[in-house]
Amino acid sequence: MSTLELTEMECMQVQTENVILMPSGLLGFEDIKRFILLTNEEEAPFSWFQVLDDPSLAFLVVPPFDAVPDYQPEISDDDIKYLGIKKPSDALMYNIVTLRSGHATVNLKGPIVINRFTLRGKQVVLQNATKYSVRHPLPLANSGEF
């Protein structure tokens, strides 16, 4: 086995350990349950929520508090219990970004919430969802350049 193959194997192992399990999938994509979060510094604060079993499919996501400082998501007790979240710092939150003809919007109604310890996640519908848009405009620095 060559060094390169070994490295790839190691990468795969790392990825498997970081698989985020979404037992209910995403709304409209209920059959896709396993994701990995790909983050690199150059694309901060964005990350890719990559479908594990199909590397050509991914969602662009952003931690909402970076993009929308006054965001106040309310998560239901049932969802908190379902995800096994004991305190706010147990949870990671990412919101899905839509890119279209130079504009970016973010879904503030249905964030992805992940238990950072179990890596179990769910796209929740906020208790205060009516307050927020699924297409909240994101201020871009390079609008029109992608």
Added chain:
Amino acid sequence: MLVLSRKPGESVVIDGRIKVKIVRLDGDVVKLGIEAPPDIPIHRQEVYDEIQQSNRQALQSKPAAAPKLKEPKSKDSISDRQNVETAGLAA
């Protein structure tokens, strides 16, 4: 579609594990109580449809480069944006 008549206080059972109860009638509003295992997501149809559509539009079939986010200037400028958008939706 299966259509059943129920009175307030009565229920239907689905698959032996999901119970939907008519809690109250209030004019043209029906209050439903739903008991289901925690792994069964329950959503209002219109919210589900909206988020589902948004997810479909967001899916990138060929991961592109992420855009650059403008540095948030101040809290006020962000909430102005939100107000403008809300006004747009209401109009």
